[in-house]
Amino acid sequence: MDCIHRDHYKGRITMIRVLIVDDHELVRAGLRRILEESPEIGDIYEVASGEDAIDFNREHRPDVILLDLGLPGMSAFEATRRLVHARRSVRVIILATHAKSPYPTRMLDEGARGYLTKDCDAAELMEAIHSVCANTTYIGAEAAKQLALSILPGTAESPFDGLSTREMEVMLKLTEGDRVPDIASKLCLSPKTIATYKYRIYDKLGTRSEVDLLRMAMRYGLLEAS
Incomplete structure (x- = not known):
């Protein structure tokens, strides 16, 4: 997995570093608890805004960023755009309350590597992190369903x-x-x-x-x- 790498100077394995970006403290705490149960997750960081995420990404270089779609202030679109522009290697996973069109497609166009709804379970969250660390785009079950429905013949477009x-x-x-x-x-x-x-x-x-x-x-x- 690309996100797990070795410190060549100290000879130790560095696990996946994850940044949680959400303006709700309870949401951040819940995600932290899930991540702490995985032996492959190393440092876990938290910020409450897209602006703070951009500064943190530049200075501390997390491997994966879990980004709330509904951020106040700077939008998730702009935050994702800037995060990926600053570091092409960073993997951004969008966490949203829903997967309605056209959000999943637009966020992937901006450079996000994954899209999940917040009602996903812990196993799917970890699967998404593993997938993006293996350089694979991950679309959650609900988002994939909405994308499939949107291309069916006769389906009314939004x-x-x-x-x-x-x-x-x-x-x-x-x-x-x-x-x-x-x-x-x-x-x-x-x-x-x-x-x-x-x-x-x-x-x-x-x-x-x-x-x-x-x-x-x-x-x-x-x-x-x-």
Whole structure:
């Protein structure tokens, strides 16, 4: 397994180093308990944001990053993009509350090596880590099912499938109630560019407001009703 390597100077085996990125402390604690039961897992680290993950990835070079899809602040799309750009060898596994289209495909396009839903069991989580460490892409059972259904003849497509990855990012921030200047700051783009994306999204989806976007996202299962 590529993630397990030997320290040539000290002659010892270094196990898989894992970084957990989630803004919920209880989720991080649960993942840590699972990882600690595996003899192949070495150091386990935790951060609560995509911004912190980028800094940690650069300085400490974890082998695998378990990244929450629903991060506040910097989106999981942008975080994955930057993590992989900084270190092509890092394996990012997305942990999501659901596997609705087009999330799995878009996250893999950004460089993620795995996609799991948070209701997966411990065995599947460890299987995903082993797979990505062996340079194999891992798609969880629920995500694989959704991907298979999406290509069946006669299957109705989600209107969100027509959005680009960047448009998806902006759309999600709009449904979270973020204003254009805030989104621009988080995505490192100009407010004018974000405004252009906003009205392009409205045009593609046939919506007129953030409320319309929120209702449509909930109707197609991209967001959970609170």
